[in-house]
Amino acid sequence: MKINYFFRHPNVGHSIHRVFRTIIGEIKKTKDVTMYEVPSEGSMPADVVKNLWFTYSKREKKAIHHVTGHIHDVLLALIGVKTVLTVHDLVFLDNVKNPFKRLYKWLFWLYFPVKIADVVVCISNQTKQNILQKIKTDKLRVIYNAIDPIFVPVAKPFNQEKPIILHIGTGWNKNLDRTIEALSGISCHLRIIGKLKVSQVALLEKYKTDYSNQCNLTDEEIRDEYKSCDIVNFPSMYEGFGMPVIEGQMTGRVVITSNIEPLIEVAADAAVLVNPEDVSSIRDAYETVISNESYRINLIEKGLRNAERFSVEYIAQQYLELYKTL
Structure with a gap:
């Protein structure tokens, strides 16, 4: 063949x-x-x-x-x-x-x-x-x-005092603006992968967000970003699939994503589902994940099982x- x-x-x-x-x-x-x-x-x-x-x-x-x-x-x-x-x-x-x-x-x-x-x-x-x-x-x-086989489970103590929140993508559908607003006042470091627009930088400065930014990463560098973070953030407005959901789950990280298809289909019951158009819904997800250890552990275990489908x-x-x- x-x-x-x-x-x-x-x-x-x-x-x-x-x-x-x-x-x-x-x-x-x-x-x-x-x-x-x-x-x-x-x-x-x-x-x-x-x-x-x-x-x-x-x-x-x-x-x-x-x-x-x-x-x-x-x-x-x-x-x-x-x-x-x-x-x-x-x-x-x-x-x-x-x-x-x-x-x-x-x-x-x-x-x-x-x-x-x-x-x-x-x-x-x-x-x-x-x-x-x-x-x-x-x-x-x-x-x-x-899922690329380079993604494997990697244990990491959760940084409850100042978790690293990994946000993949800066396009219109990736919902970075609402993410920035939702994180206002929450002790964390927002790690953004993708080229930032001028308006997005202005919003980060407006909300005094502690953040860092990188783009044009290799596959191995992207894998390392998952390993280094505490939460994978993907409250997208539109997707055909949603690779960050299963890559985060396979790495053993808590995933926050949108209650829209196909993200519901891909994430199964192994992620926090939020209304991507509601800042308070996204914010509540961060606060719950950061404060509730048993909730986090349960989601991580479910995520690892779900990732096997891919x-x-x-x-x-x-x-x-x-x-x-x-």
């Missing part, structure tokens, strides 16, 4: 590379694997044509072609060969207000790719239901993301079984 994986240009982001690198590392132990990155990072017509031609030039009659996400439109270059498409979320549609752009993206990033693909993998049931609300198809399968061996096996059906 030969599998060709197609990735977006790395300048667009490394999150999809990071997830699939873990899975591919397991699959390539028994299968012939080749990985490609499309040459253009843009989405203008010239970029689309360039990526389509590149993808077409790499197609093989007897191989399985797996488009790993984001570049859904390259499926147009894979008509007639075996194809799998992974869809992470539909933010490319959900956030578009211009009706013409929305129609274009619905056609070339959703409708045609889903029609062309032999199988469409959704990384959560939430993503699956979101697609089904927009297009009727029986091609959808749910396979979760896998082991790379288990997830890779699901993909292998899927490939066998093509």
Whole structure:
């Protein structure tokens, strides 16, 4: 079995590379694997044509072609060969207000790719239901993301006097502004991973937040951030999956996340669920976790058990079984 994986240009982001690198590392132990990155990072017509031609030039009659996400439109270059498409979320549609752009993206990033693909993998049931609300198809399968094996349980005494709260991401959906407000007056150190905006720095100064910031970390450096923290903070407004939830759980840390799908699905009953739009709800979660030791220990134990659902061996096996059906 030969599998060709197609990735977006790395300048667009490394999150999809990071997830699939873990899975591919397991699959390539028994299968012939080749990985490609499309040459253009843009989405203008010239970029689309360039990526389509590149993808077409790499197609093989007897191989399985797996488009790993984001570049859904390259499926147009894979008509007639075996194809799998992974869809992470539909933010490319959900956030578009211009009706013409929305129609274009619905056609070339959703409708045609889903029609062309032999199988469409959704990384959560939430993503699956979101697609089904927009297009009727029986091609959808749910396979979760896998945890990188570098994440292992690491014991650490909880710093109740001044816990380190790890916040991953500074984009619009990561809810950093409400996090900063919710932490006002709570003795802690906010560790932020991601490039800060000017407005976010101003808010940190307004609330006199004790914080530090880092970005462009390697996988190993990100793992070390989890090991060093006391609480993983992820009260996101929108996600396709939510890797920090299970990475935190696997490390043995208390996780605070949102009571929205798919975070409820991913976290199970092993995290503190908050209303991401309610500052007081987020604040109450911090205060409870910091003050209640038995509550923390119970959540950590549940988190470790929950994280087992996302082991790379288990997830890779699901993909292998899927490939066998093509």
